[in-house]
Amino acid sequence: MDISLKLIIDIILHLDKYLDVLITGMGPWSYAILFLIIFCETGLVITPFLPGDSLLFAIGTFAALGSLDVTLCIFLLSIAAIAGDTVNYWAGKIIGPKVFHEEKSRFFNKQHLERTHQFYEKYGGKTIIIARFVPIIRTFAPFVAGIGSMTYLKFITYNVIGGVAWILAFISCGFFFGNIPVVKRNFTLVIMAIIVISILPGVIEFIREKRRPGVLETR
Numbered sequence: 001m002d003i004s005l006k007l008i009i010d011i012i013l014h015l016d017k018y019l020d021v022l023i024t025g026m027g028p029w030s031y032a033i034l035f036l037i038i039f040c041e042t043g044l045v046i047t048p049f050l051p052g053d054s055l056l057f058a059i060g061t062f063a064a065l066g067s068l069d070v071t072l073c074i075f076l077l078s079i080a081a082i083a084g085d086t087v088n089y090w091a092g093k094i095i096g097p098k099v100f101h102e103e104k105s106r107f108f109n110k111q112h113l114e115r116t117h118q119f120y121e122k123y124g125g126k127t128i129i130i131a132r133f134v135p136i137i138r139t140f141a142p143f144v145a146g147i148g149s150m151t152y153l154k155f156i157t158y159n160v161i162g163g164v165a166w167i168l169a170f171i172s173c174g175f176f177f178g179n180i181p182v183v184k185r186n187f188t189l190v191i192m193a194i195i196v197i198s199i200l201p202g203v204i205e206f207i208r209e210k211r212r213p214g215v216l217e218t219r
Contacts (some may be wrong), residue, residue, distance in 0.1 A: 012051050012195070015058040016187045023067050031072065034059065035080045042163075043084030045091065045143050052135060053170050053198045054191045060174020061187075074171055081163035085128070085142040089155055092146025125150065128158035132166035135198050 011018050023030045034055075041050035056077070063070035123130055131141035145155050177183055183190055 012054060013188050013191060015051060015054055015191055016061065019055075019058050019062060020067075023062060030068070031076055034073070035076050038077050038080040038167075039084040039087075041084070042081050042139060042142075043087040045088065045139060047139070052138065053133070054194045056167060056170035057174035057178060057191070057194055060171040060176075061178025062174075063171065064175045064179050070171065070175055074167055077171070078164045078167045081132075081167055082159055085159045085163060086156070088139070088142035089146040089150075089152070089159075092143035094146075125154055125158055128155065129162035129165065132162040133169075133198065135195070 022033060026033060037050055037055065038052070040047045041052045059068060059073055059077070060070070062068050063073055127137075127141050128145060131137045142155070142159070178187075178190075
């Protein structure tokens, strides 16, 4: 396994340790780094692997301990999430059509784009809100919205609602439940559970699509 991949997996599974090091070492600058991570996870199509849900839960846990200001975290990271999706939308609108129709792209996973497009077709504009809670789909949904020429006024409405709801939900969960003794003792398992639960809807949808008869089979 590639060393960088091992590091990413280790960081995701031990977010509490790495976040503690970040907060201790960077102090107030840790807010800027967390802002950047959330912005990139939502705003750059090439970085869907960055932690989102699990990181927000961990942030809420540390905020409950007083290591971070919970109000400031919710405010800053909501802006990061909204700004990230906005950048992603305009990237889709400007360069998306070329990338989406390119069979082999060096930086963009076409299968992820197509899967998000199907998700979008099924749920419409609500995808922008729903996708906030589904890893990978979350990163590609605004990009596909831009490709599909969704009006910006409609997009930004869903974007703000979804962004604030996502940040508030996971930070609040970490804030109120992250420091319960049984959760603290099994923090890695909790993080894994969050990841599994987050990707479960996408996996179920993928399996359903695979089992659905193709056009040729239905004739």
